Amino acid sequence: MSFITSSKLLTLILVLNEKEQKILLGMKKRGFGVGKINGFGGKVEAGETIEEGARRELLEEAEIEAIDMTKVGVNMFTFENDPVGLEVHIYVTKEFKGTPTETEEMKPEWYSYSDIPYSQMWADDKVWIPLLLNNTRFMGHYHFSQDQATVLYEKLNVNIHDDDLLERFSFEQIM
Numbered sequence: 001m002s003f004i005t006s007s008k009l010l011t012l013i014l015v016l017n018e019k020e021q022k023i024l025l026g027m028k029k030r031g032f033g034v035g036k037i038n039g040f041g042g043k044v045e046a047g048e049t050i051e052e053g054a055r056r057e058l059l060e061e062a063e064i065e066a067i068d069m070t071k072v073g074v075n076m077f078t079f080e081n082d083p084v085g086l087e088v089h090i091y092v093t094k095e096f097k098g099t100p101t102e103t104e105e106m107k108p109e110w111y112s113y114s115d116i117p118y119s120q121m122w123a124d125d126k127v128w129i130p131l132l133l134n135n136t137r138f139m140g141h142y143h144f145s146q147d148q149a150t151v152l153y154e155k156l157n158v159n160i161h162d163d164d165l166l167e168r169f170s171f172e173q174i175m
């Protein structure tokens with residue numbers, strides 16, 4: 001169980017090449033989750049929608065422009081001894097403009113769906129990335145140990161209606 005008092009609003013965007021069955025991931029070069037391989041994303045800024053935030057982060061971190069963004073899930077991450085949760089809204093784009101390019105924040109690389117480097121990613125990713133690849137909508141809560149390495153508690157709901165993914169996470173959902 002976790003008792004959080006507030007949450008930060010964040011995005012994560014996964015770029016898929018369905019024809020080649022590949023996913024674009026990046027090694028995070030600085031900040032939260034440094035050294036881990038992940039999708040692109042970050043904090044939603046004042047005055048932008050969540051989707052605009054996701055689009056901006058993809059452009060800033062990989063220098064590509066999303067064309068057909070779809071929201072596929074929302075995850076809440078909480079941490080032992082930390083009252084602030086991270087509410088992460090997750091998008092997929094299957095089309096984009098530009099060439100994925102290494103930036104100060106991320107080093108992008110394509111991975112086959114069958115060879116996703118879960119051991120170098122956040123521990124929750126192996127739960128929901130397969131759902132994302134399978135077009136299944138999801139909503140989850142993962143409570144991490146203080147060192148961010150272990151999931152102590154998890155709750156997953158699947159086949160969420162698209163309309164229900166538009167809302168912010170309600171606190172009752174994670175208790």
Ligand SMILES: Nc1[nH]c(=O)nc2c1ncn2[C@H]1C[C@H](O)[C@@H](COP(=O)(O)OP(=O)(O)OP(=O)(O)O)O1
Nearest residue numbers: 010011012030031032040041042043077088122125
């Ligand atoms: N458990 C988790 N699993 C996952 O797949 N992604 C996670 C995660 N916890 C956080 N993230 C993602 C959400 C977001 O895209 C990113 C963290 O956001 P930011 O890049 O904004 O953090 P930073 O501390 O680097 O921020 P800045 O210093 O402001 O750039 O990590």
